[in-house]
Amino acid sequence: MYLMDWYSSLRLAGDSFSAARAPRASFESGAASVSDWGAPAIKATAIAKSFGGSLVLDAIDLAVRPGEILALIGPSGCGKSTLLNILSGLLSPDAGELVIDGTPARQFDDWRRVAYMFQEDRLLPWRTVRDNVAFGLESARLPLAERRRRAADALSLVGLEAVADAWPHELSGGMRSRVALARSLAVRPTLLLMDEPFSRLDPETRSQMHDEVLRIHAGSGMTVVFVTHDMEEAVVLADRIVRLVPRPGRIAEEVDLDDLPRPRIPTDADVAERVRQLRVRS
Ligand SMILES: Nc1ncnc2c1ncn2[C@@H]1O[C@H](COP(=O)(O)OP(=O)(O)OP(=O)(O)O)[C@@H](O)[C@H]1O
Numbered sequence: 001m002y003l004m005d006w007y008s009s010l011r012l013a014g015d016s017f018s019a020a021r022a023p024r025a026s027f028e029s030g031a032a033s034v035s036d037w038g039a040p041a042i043k044a045t046a047i048a049k050s051f052g053g054s055l056v057l058d059a060i061d062l063a064v065r066p067g068e069i070l071a072l073i074g075p076s077g078c079g080k081s082t083l084l085n086i087l088s089g090l091l092s093p094d095a096g097e098l099v100i101d102g103t104p105a106r107q108f109d110d111w112r113r114v115a116y117m118f119q120e121d122r123l124l125p126w127r128t129v130r131d132n133v134a135f136g137l138e139s140a141r142l143p144l145a146e147r148r149r150r151a152a153d154a155l156s157l158v159g160l161e162a163v164a165d166a167w168p169h170e171l172s173g174g175m176r177s178r179v180a181l182a183r184s185l186a187v188r189p190t191l192l193l194m195d196e197p198f199s200r201l202d203p204e205t206r207s208q209m210h211d212e213v214l215r216i217h218a219g220s221g222m223t224v225v226f227v228t229h230d231m232e233e234a235v236v237l238a239d240r241i242v243r244l245v246p247r248p249g250r251i252a253e254e255v256d257l258d259d260l261p262r263p264r265i266p267t268d269a270d271v272a273e274r275v276r277q278l279r280v281r282s
């Protein structure tokens, strides 16, 4: 799904995250098999990666459909970040094939459409909020006016226009997280990768960020792959959860959450039960 007018569709989505489903008409049945998807946004086949002779990821087969929100879970050291680094193009697999939007990753030349949000917000302390958000656009060879416009749009998406001229040290943890999200969104990605992005936030702020991500996702149709240790976060956000096991990192299980209605309130019985089941199996 390519979004010719990303921000217009976001505006159409408005603020109602209860309507938070991406425009993915062909997938709405929930019963779609991989072969019904059309071209997956990501198709990883038999991916393997070693560090210093030790096999970290092995035989990873993963298909992510366009517009899907996928959570990667698993114990520390099982290779979640390594897999995300491979999906982002930061790291090459030793074996296997990665296809992004129908193009083999080694030929894929538009990594700007892939945004990566790390666990730490990585804001530059000597830049204002606005200039932090614009940072990711500097390599995009866009005219200055366009960079400014996109940065302003991204800040408005996360509700931070009022602090555009503030410095990172003046912001709360939640606001910093929003700036990091805006910086990722400024490149107008079709694929957003997030590695434990909200793990350092207090529960209330984390929950606000979940609403934010779902609202923005609903309007953009972005594909989202995120790593979390928080089962509640996985169940609230994801369409599907993939659990990795360690030594070497392999996919142990996929949990489809298509049947769980949205919005997903953690205190609702069916949501809490899915979280409990995941915790028991982890
Ligand atoms: N650049 C690297 N060089 C050497 N070893 C690495 C490198 N990156 C990761 N590893 C090793 O690969 C394994 C998987 O690491 P990775 O960071 O992917 O795990 P993870 O599932 O993200 O863990 P966590 O939940 O703690 O973040 C670990 O044993 C780690 O030490």
Ligand SMILES: [Mg+2]
Pocket: 080, 081, 082, 195
């Ligand atoms: Mg990690």
